[in-house]
Amino acid sequence: MTRRVAIVGVGYSDFRPATPDVAFHEMMFEAAVKAYEDAGVNPRKDIDSFIACSEDYWEGFSIFDEFVPDQLGAVLKPVCTISADGMYGVINAYLQIRTGAFDIVAVEAHSKASDIVNMWHVMAFAFDPIINRPLKMHPYVIAGLEMMKFLKDSGNTEEHCAMVVAKNKKNAMKTPYASYGSIISPEDVLTSETLFHPLKKLDASEFVDGAVVIVLAAEEVARKLTDTPIWIKGVGWCTDTPWLEFRDWSRAVYAEMAAEMAYKMARIHEPAKQIDFAEIDDKFSYKELQHMEALRLCRKGEAGLLVEEGVTERDGDLPVNPSGGFLGVGNPLEAGGLVKILEAVLQLRGEAGKRQVPKAEVAVTQIWRGVPTTSGAVVVLGRE
Amino acid sequence: MSEKIKEYPGHPLSEQDISTGKVLTTKWRPKARYMYAAGVAISKFLEELKNGRIVGRKCRKCGRILVPPRMYCEWCFRPTDEWVYVKDTGRVVTAVISYIAADRARLEKPEIIAVIELDGASPGMGILHKLGEVDPEDVKNMKVFGMRVKAVWKPPEEREGSITDILYFRPLKEGEE
Numbered sequence: 116m117t118r119r120v121a122i123v124g125v126g127y128s129d130f131r132p133a134t135p136d137v138a139f140h141e142m143m144f145e146a147a148v149k150a151y152e153d154a155g156v157n158p159r160k161d162i163d164s165f166i167a168c169s170e171d172y173w174e175g176f177s178i179f180d181e182f183v184p185d186q187l188g189a190v191l192k193p194v195c196t197i198s199a200d201g202m203y204g205v206i207n208a209y210l211q212i213r214t215g216a217f218d219i220v221a222v223e224a225h226s227k228a229s230d231i232v233n234m235w236h237v238m239a240f241a242f243d244p245i246i247n248r249p250l251k252m253h254p255y256v257i258a259g260l261e262m263m264k265f266l267k268d269s270g271n272t273e274e275h276c277a278m279v280v281a282k283n284k285k286n287a288m289k290t291p292y293a294s295y296g297s298i299i300s301p302e303d304v305l306t307s308e309t310l311f312h313p314l315k316k317l318d319a320s321e322f323v324d325g326a327v328v329i330v331l332a333a334e335e336v337a338r339k340l341t342d343t344p345i346w347i348k349g350v351g352w353c354t355d356t357p358w359l360e361f362r363d364w365s366r367a368v369y370a371e372m373a374a375e376m377a378y379k380m381a382r383i384h385e386p387a388k389q390i391d392f393a394e395i396d397d398k399f400s401y402k403e404l405q406h407m408e409a410l411r412l413c414r415k416g417e418a419g420l421l422v423e424e425g426v427t428e429r430d431g432d433l434p435v436n437p438s439g440g441f442l443g444v445g446n447p448l449e450a451g452g453l454v455k456i457l458e459a460v461l462q463l464r465g466e467a468g469k470r471q472v473p474k475a476e477v478a479v480t481q482i483w484r485g486v487p488t489t490s491g492a493v494v495v496l497g498r499e
Numbered sequence: 500m501s502e503k504i505k506e507y508p509g510h511p512l513s514e515q516d517i518s519t520g521k522v523l524t525t526k527w528r529p530k531a532r533y534m535y536a537a538g539v540a541i542s543k544f545l546e547e548l549k550n551g552r553i554v555g556r557k558c559r560k561c562g563r564i565l566v567p568p569r570m571y572c573e574w575c576f577r578p579t580d581e582w583v584y585v586k587d588t589g590r591v592v593t594a595v596i597s598y599i600a601a602d603r604a605r606l607e608k609p610e611i612i613a614v615i616e617l618d619g620a621s622p623g624m625g626i627l628h629k630l631g632e633v634d635p636e637d638v639k640n641m642k643v644f645g646m647r648v649k650a651v652w653k654p655p656e657e658r659e660g661s662i663t664d665i666l667y668f669r670p671l672k673e674g675e676e
């Protein structure tokens with residue numbers, strides 16, 4: 116089957132660290148209106164299927180699925196929820212269109228992190244109740260454990276991680292939807308409060324509220340809707356074992372496998388050469404380095420070196436997170452993958468304004484579901 | 500048990516096995532706490548309940564008056580246009596006699612819960628609330644369908660901007676509008 120699928124519309128609400136003035140559904144409506152306007156579609160007539168991505172514990176609702184149709188224009192239409200990051204939603208929309216049953220599909224994900232009073236307790240609920248929870252660990256202990264082992268095995272350093280933070284926060288200064296842009300030095304990161312050695316306060320992204328909607332269409336429809344369809348060239352997703360006791364703590368194997376799946380589909384044999392820029396998961400600074408290596412954007416152990424040499428800067432040979440990543444934009448929970456895709460689409464269209472990367476033909480986007488998971492997805496996008 | 504299996508090996512766990520620590524137990528109380536942002540529409544709705552009024556939003560395109568209010572029309576997929584006050588009277592769409600409390604305890608006095616279409620709102624729209632001063636027999640014999648009812652409000656000084664600022668809905672009296 117050869118039916119190609121493109122992204123034809125993107126929209127996002129005002130991203131802010133706290134949004135006490137609007138309800139989640141009002142935020143979703145704003146993102147949806149913008150995405151449908153961008154795509155030139157009427158959801159009541161044109162969109163065949165809707166996918167919302169959410170996790171009940173983030174929302175504070177049981178069966179949150181029920182609360183999504185109205186504000187997406189999806190009442191009495193095929194709607195489903197995927198309890199995962201928005202990138203999984205895009206992959207499912209892609210597959211729905213590939214079946215031939217649907218021509219236009221919309222995907223939504225959002226964060227209302229500021230509604231969650233006991234964030235750490237909600238996160239700790241993801242630990243095994245019998246053998247892990249009794250130890251009463253903060254969930255970021257998992258990040259500290261992984262950072263330790265990754266740095267030891269790969270040879271990357273805490274200084275390299277600090278450089279990632281400084282780069283991403285600087286990039287975010289030019290991103291209109293970024294909340295955590297700033298000009299800081301790697302030294303500032305290294306001297307920030309140590310939370311879970313070697314993880315320091317500034318190595319971890321902060322949470323942010325916001326909604327993103329993305330519209331996908333089959334090739335023949337996409338060409339009618341837009342002059343700049345952004346093609347989905349390859350998709351992959353993967354989950355490693357949940358066991359903290361015997362997972363691979365040094366490599367992001369889930370990302371390696373998801374990337375291999377996506378690269379194979381996209382006919383990417385030499386990612387470092389064939390990919391122009393990357394929007395990858397940096398919920399923690401070391402994750403950007405670990406994911407660069409997992410996605411073969413560099414050789415094992417060389418990610419830090421690339422950062423040090425400026426290769427991953429916005430004007431470098433291989434820009435990584437020109438949006439500012441989660442360290443600069445904020446961590447929008449299940450909307451993370453859609454933020455990555457949103458930025459890639461704007462860059463590939465040449466609509467990224469002051470933060471436009473010099474060469475933007477092919478991009479890789481990647482997401483990790485955060486601690487304590489070993490789940491992630493990869494989507495390769497391109498202009499051709 | 501089936502014809503072939505008459506008994507399982509081992510012995511069943513007793514209350515005592517657990518209380519005396521013969522069985523490993525682990526306790527975890529979920530402290531999942533949220534501060535739900537009510538949003539533009541519902542904030543106004545609650546604010547007006549405090550004032551003893553019920554407010555909806557009108558969509559000029561389809562003409563519907565949405566209660567509870569929403570900032571967008573789900574049918575037309577466009578923003579709604581204006582605030583519209585509706586009456587605190589209406590008619591019962593459906594009702595139930597609840598003999599059981601939220602925690603599954605048997606209620607001493609059963610409660611009647613109803614969906615009420617409010618006067619001034621579009622058909623099928625209104626409020627989910629309790630009925631008072633209604634004979635449960637009128638629910639059982641289905642007289643409750645279409646029953647005309649009116650809100651019984653808390654005294655103004657006790658209202659706090661909550662759905663419970665209305666105590667319940669009671670039947671409209673003879674000659675009452």
Ligand SMILES: [Zn+2]
Pocket residue numbers: 558559560561562563572573574575576
């Ligand atoms: Zn309407």
